[in-house]
Amino acid sequence: MTVGKRWIGALSLATFGMSIAVLTPIQVLLPLQIEAIDPDGKVLALGWITAAAAVVSIVVCPIAGALSDRTTSRFGRRRPWVLGSGIAGSAALVVLGAQHTILGVAVFWITVQAATNAMYAALSAAVPDQVPVDQRGVVSAFVGLPIPLALIIGTFVVSVVVTDQFTAYFTLAVAQLAFVLPFVLDPADRPHQPRQHRTRFRLRGSRDLAWAFGCRFAIQAANAVGTLYLLYYLRDVVHRPDPAQSVFLLLLIYTAGVVPTSVIAGRWSDRSGRRKPFVIVSSIVVAAASLVLGLGKTWPSAVWAAGLMGVGYGVYLAVDNALITQVLPSDADRARDLGLVNIANTAPQAIAPALAGVVITSLGGYTPLYLLAGACGLVGAALIQPVRSVR
Numbered sequence: 001m002t003v004g005k006r007w008i009g010a011l012s013l014a015t016f017g018m019s020i021a022v023l024t025p026i027q028v029l030l031p032l033q034i035e036a037i038d039p040d041g042k043v044l045a046l047g048w049i050t051a052a053a054a055v056v057s058i059v060v061c062p063i064a065g066a067l068s069d070r071t072t073s074r075f076g077r078r079r080p081w082v083l084g085s086g087i088a089g090s091a092a093l094v095v096l097g098a099q100h101t102i103l104g105v106a107v108f109w110i111t112v113q114a115a116t117n118a119m120y121a122a123l124s125a126a127v128p129d130q131v132p133v134d135q136r137g138v139v140s141a142f143v144g145l146p147i148p149l150a151l152i153i154g155t156f157v158v159s160v161v162v163t164d165q166f167t168a169y170f171t172l173a174v175a176q177l178a179f180v181l182p183f184v185l186d187p188a189d190r191p192h193q194p195r196q197h198r199t200r201f202r203l204r205g206s207r208d209l210a211w212a213f214g215c216r217f218a219i220q221a222a223n224a225v226g227t228l229y230l231l232y233y234l235r236d237v238v239h240r241p242d243p244a245q246s247v248f249l250l251l252l253i254y255t256a257g258v259v260p261t262s263v264i265a266g267r268w269s270d271r272s273g274r275r276k277p278f279v280i281v282s283s284i285v286v287a288a289a290s291l292v293l294g295l296g297k298t299w300p301s302a303v304w305a306a307g308l309m310g311v312g313y314g315v316y317l318a319v320d321n322a323l324i325t326q327v328l329p330s331d332a333d334r335a336r337d338l339g340l341v342n343i344a345n346t347a348p349q350a351i352a353p354a355l356a357g358v359v360i361t362s363l364g365g366y367t368p369l370y371l372l373a374g375a376c377g378l379v380g381a382a383l384i385q386p387v388r389s390v391r
Contacts, residue, residue: 002135008142010182014082014123016146017179021089021172022116023147024154025096026050027251028244029168030109031231037102043232047357049106050228053113057346060114065121065339078129078335079184081122086180089115090173097169113346119180120342125335126183128325134270136322141266144317148255148310155248206329208387209341216324216344218380219283219316224352226290226309226373233366238299246299250306257310258317266318274391275326278319280381285312287377294370326390 034049035042064081071077092111099105131139158168230250234243269278289309292301328337359369 002132003130003139007130007186008139010186011123011126011139012142012146014119014180014183015143016150017086017176018089018116018119018123019147019150020154020179021093021176022112023151024158024172025093025109025112025169027151027227027247028155028158028231029165030105032244033099033105033165034102037100037105043229043357043360045102046228049102049109051351052106053110054346054348056110057113057117058343061117061121061342061346062336062339064118065125065335065337065342066333068122068125068335069333078122078126079186082119082180083184085115085119085122086177086184089119090176093169093173093176097166117339117342117346121335121339123183124321124338124342127321128328128334128338131325133326134273136325137266137268137270137275137318138263139266140321140325141262141318144314144321145259145262147317148251148258148313151251152248152255155244155251159244159248206327208327208389209324209329209337211383211386212320212324212327213341213344215279215283215380215384216320216341217348218376218383219286219320220345221348221352222286222290222373222376222380223313224348225356225376226293226370228352228356229360229366229369234302237297237366238302240299246302250302253303253306254310254313257307257312258314261311261314262318265315266322269319269322275319275323276384276387276391278315279323279384282312282315282319283377283381283384285309286316287374287381288312290370290374290377294367294374297367323384323387323390327387 030049031042031046034045038045064085068077068081071080073080089112092108092115096105096108096112099108127136127139127143154172157171162168162171231243231247234240234246238246240246265278265282269275286309289305289312292308293305296302296305324338324341328334355372356369359372360366
């Protein structure tokens with residue numbers, strides 16, 4: 001049975017709330033907050049803080065997912081984790097806004113990342129819980145769309161509407177709770193398992209899942225390497241007078257590419273029954289966008305790169321998420337397995353800062369950095385081809 005628009009909307013809103021809380025600070029607030037505290041050491045400080053938070057996320061997400069799979073609450077398996085992690089993450093955001101030391105920023109940003117990754121494990125498992133295979137492409141598109149929309153709206157709010165540091169973080173905290181409520185209040189969450197039927201923790205391998213994991217790792221590495229220092233790139237290389245607002249303009253262009261291509265590709269993928277060709281092409285487009293950004297070094301080239309990245313990443317978001325749900329090895333451990341897959345999202349965030357810092361400072365600046373991002377995209381295209389259980 002297909003899921004309805006109301007359920008899709010509630011899941012999309014919850015994803016939006018989670019995304020606006022975790023992505024907006026990375027793009028604008030954290031770089032500016034760290035720069036205000038330590039102008040000379042901003043690159044290294046931003047790198048190790050985001051890396052430490054990513055390491056914690058790698059641990060938290062699969063554990064929270066496994067616990068969600070075995071939650072026996074009468075409110076379901078997923079909703080208690082979405083609500084609890086939403087409250088914890090929002091509280092950490094409020095405290096983060098009041099920090100004026102590098103250590104304080106690190107501690108509470110790590111807390112925010114841990115909470116949002118616990119929420120991610122529960123939300124991502126809701127798709128294979130509820131959605132039939134022939135609807136997962138289009139549903140994944142509507143679940144993926146809130147990510148770039150959160151970047152745009154969040155960046156606009158903290159760059160133009162609310163520019164005070166504490167107020168900006170507080171606004172994100174309130175928004176997260178408000179947007180997860182429709183999902184928490186929706187009764188469609190899968191009923192809990194009786195305690196006597198709960199499965200033991202176990203690890204089950206899947207060759208196709210391993211290849212899909214590798215593809216996602218490579219694409220997210222390209223994204224992490226290419227976007228982490230975007231604000232500094234626009235300020236120090238392109239010499240934009242207001243780099244924060246320039247980041248917002250690029251995100252606007254990026255989202256204009258994501259929105260139509262994501263929905264169209266998701267629906268087309270469902271109807272054709274094919275996933276791999278979409279993932280391969282989108283990975284190549286992401287790589288091309290990174291090359292344009294690295295070789296251009298001008299504002300017009302950055303604009304073109306943002307549009308190209310949006311087109312490629314829009315297709316990738318919809319179809320790769322659907323593909324991942326089709327290669328999960330166990331129905332009983334969906335959130336656990338998706339939590340493990342989420343390592344492919346978070347591990348690059350741990351590796352990219354250290355790698356990017358070395359590339360920027362030792363190998364000639366931002367051009368080698370974006371060439372590396374392009375190479376990661378091409379690796380992603382290659383790694384999805386060996387998957388056999390999905391066309």
